[in-house]
Amino acid sequence: MRFIHTLILVAIAFIAGVIVGALGVLSLFDVGSSTQASQVATLDNYEYVGTVTRIIDGDTIEVDGIRVRLVGIDTPERGEPGFKEATEFTASLCSVGSTAGLDIDDLEPKDKYGRTLAVVYCNGVNVNAELLRQGYAEVLYIPPSEFDPYSWL
Ligand SMILES: [Ca+2]
Ligand SMILES: [Ca+2]
DSSP states (O other), X not given: OHHHHHHHHHHHHHHHHHHHHHHHHHHHHHHHHHHHHHHXXXXXXXXXXXXXXXXXXXXXXXXTTEEEEETTEEOOOTTSTTHHHHHHXXXXXXXXXXXXXXXXXXXXXXXXXXXXXXXXXXXTEEHHHHHHHTTSOEEOOOSSOSOOGGGGO
16 A cells, blocks of 8 residues: 555656646746747837947947937037036947947938938937936937927927
């Protein structure tokens, strides 16, 4: 009898182990597939994804060496009050070496200096809108533009 009891206990332990193991595999699979889905969704939102290579000032950065002007806003120029603060704020959101997603202005993809006009996303944050909301930038709305900066306020 004792042998049979032991056998049943071992069988129960084995079945429990299989169930726990199966749940573990299922949850791993779930995590894997949802991560993949969100990455696909994220890349869909951006027309370009690259690495921040340089912070020029509050409203101009380089992504993979491409000069990008943050559309819809204007931060102070060098020598003007607020220049340092705006530049540091942009640098804190989009540190050099981090990943940036660009939503390029479909209606005006470049300005007269050849800079790419875009909304820049760093860590999922709309940097153009955040500069405006935190008071580091002013609205600079030059139609035609895909974006209405007033909608960010
Ligand atoms: Ca400026
Ligand atoms: Ca766009």
